[in-house]
Amino acid sequence: MSRTTTDRVLNRRRVLAVGAALLMTAGAAGVAVASGDEAARPASSSAAPQTADKTPTAEKATKREAAALTGTAKMYRKTTEDVTFTFDAHLAAKHNGDPSKATGTFRFVHLDKPGGKGGWAKGRIDCLMTGGKVATATGIITGTNMKDIKGGRVGFTVHDTGGTDRVGYSWAADGPDGTKKLPKCTSSAPHEKVRKGTGDFHVTPWKVPYPTAN
Template sequence: MSRIAFTRTSTRALTVGAAVLLTAGAAGAAMASGEDVTHPGRSIAAHSAGKAEPREAAALTGKAKLFRKTTEDVTFTFDAHLAKKDVKRPDRATGTFKFVHLEKPGGKGGWAKGRIDCLVTGGKVATTTGIITETSPGLMEKTRGGRVGFSVHDTGKDKLDRVGYSWAATGGPTGDKKLPKCNSAAPFEKVKQGTGDFHVVPWKVPYPTS
């Protein structure tokens, strides 16, 4: 695995229009009883009279291993979210990430995990960054406090998702403190079939009309 450096740029908020609302449904049995299954104890009529629940502005979740022809065991885990109220501020995303790189399952290697600090999604492609807060002992310790970036292409059910990372070109993560938020290499790696899946919630960005 390798790393890539980027030039620092400022993160700017985008102009956004109306928020997307998610309409909750109810099962047949609940409909017969008049209960809203999305909010137990509340009637469908009461739900219909109120406002629909807002979805989050963007998200990247899931866990999977990368495809390798060697014995390497490389796993990425993401739980990144951008709240609806922060739809104009991808740099206010929250959540966690973790990556593990072992020479073989249960073998030597290292891991790192941390907190998400930026998330942008477009369609089914996500780019996120985070600060490394914990690592395995050894070489990975020097990356603590630095920023790393990731990208994911959610290709859909029963298809192989793709993953990229900010150190794609130069060897391994160093915990670069100069890497700008929401920057990573393209999602060029394939996920190993049957090892997991990633899910991307698209960022709905209405463009200015005037």
């Protein structure tokens, strides 16, 4: 074999060897890239599913109160009388078993006509019970322009109908007497209707602490 032929054969072998080495290197790099891709991908569907916590953030932060009665509205009357009730009564979750721990305020105004003469009273809530959309509350009068009733306990009942709400009060038959002899959470049936377009009441149902078996 001539020297020229020998050189050609050797050169060809070198080219093949280099080509093989490049292929091996590329293959190894491909494996490394593939391994990186796999690491970046999310776990397969065969992995144990994670249960999402769907509890609203606000609900996690604050616990629902046990009961509430809020809102303001005027009563329907066929006369010029202007009668308004306002409530902001609440029973905290921690006092769910004791309605007499309710807190808040109430106010009522009874005028002979809008802007006319009449009486008013405000006070602090000392009891609140609700059932469904009906609330019964009582409170002590702390301020009024009728001195004879200051310090007395009065009661209210509200039916939150979602339409024309209804209101009742303990003095419907006899009038407030200025004493505390009225039992807590006592009032009359909600016999009066709210005048349409003058306001609304909202009742939060009480979570009754029913006894459980041992």
